[in-house]
Amino acid sequence: MTSHYSTRDFFRQMPNPRLVRCFSAGELLQEFDFAAIEETQSTSSSAGIC
Secondary structure, three states, X not given: OXXXXXXXXXXXXXXXXXXXXXXXXXXXXXXXXXXXXXXOOOOOOOOOOO
């Protein structure tokens, strides 16, 4: 059974350090301060992404 998945869900489930790596590799969102946002605890795995 599939579930609805949004961009917002992706950002909430992805750890901040991994977001930094993903976006810095593509030179995107360089001015965004990921350290300033609070980490969200997630039970899902984000392995294999970036």
